[in-house]
Amino acid sequence: MTVPAPDSRPCPCGSAQVLAACCGRYHAGPLHLQAPDAEALMRSRYSAFVLEDADYLLQTWHPRTRPAQLDFEPGLRWLGLQVRRHLPGPDGRAEVEFVARSKLGGRAHRLHETSRFVHEGGRWFYVDGTLHGA
Template sequence: MPPRRCPCGSGLPYDGCCGPLHAGERAAATAEQLMRSRYSAFAVGDPSYLLATWHPTTRPRDLELDPGTRWTGLQVVSTAGGGMLAAEGTVEFVARYVHDGAAGEQRERSRFVREGGAWRYVDAT
């Protein structure tokens, strides 16, 4: 059986892409990589990773994922900043899903900051 493709759309196997980030084996190197790994966490149902990568000033106390939502695709529209040496960045994306049989999409521009060497999701518009 071939390895499962990563939900983030990189084309890589999950175990060679977002899987090691979800397992805590390494951290995201860029804001875009963190955003892609967070999308994948929604897709594979990993709320603990989402909370761990959320900035403490905006992080909710807990997070329940909707079992009626299946994430079906990610398109990165643009990035600003967020590189390996940057302190902040934004990533605009479209995330597609099916919820209770109806297709939809979430368009978002997410803001990220690097603190203590780790990227954190702050908020979105």
């Protein structure tokens, strides 16, 4: 079985594009190549969780709320992303509601969150989120 080159794999965010043409360009791109809106940043962050790219996640987390480090759950497998809504605001803020599905140890999980983002210095940053239901 031939494994596709990393840049030609389908993007984990579910866009139906290859990784290199979608979220991968933000992960590996120069600093001036930034996600154009909060939804694109959220999708690229989901893909970074799938790929366990802690550097990208920390760089796109607002400094006010950014953790010192990220640890990934061993054995966690991300299964898909559904963006429910993207609410851009006129004040450089936006919200993105999404559901991310995963599996760990044979058990399926859903992460339903409304994430808050802010646009500062020409870049979008993840600030925090509100979880919905369990």
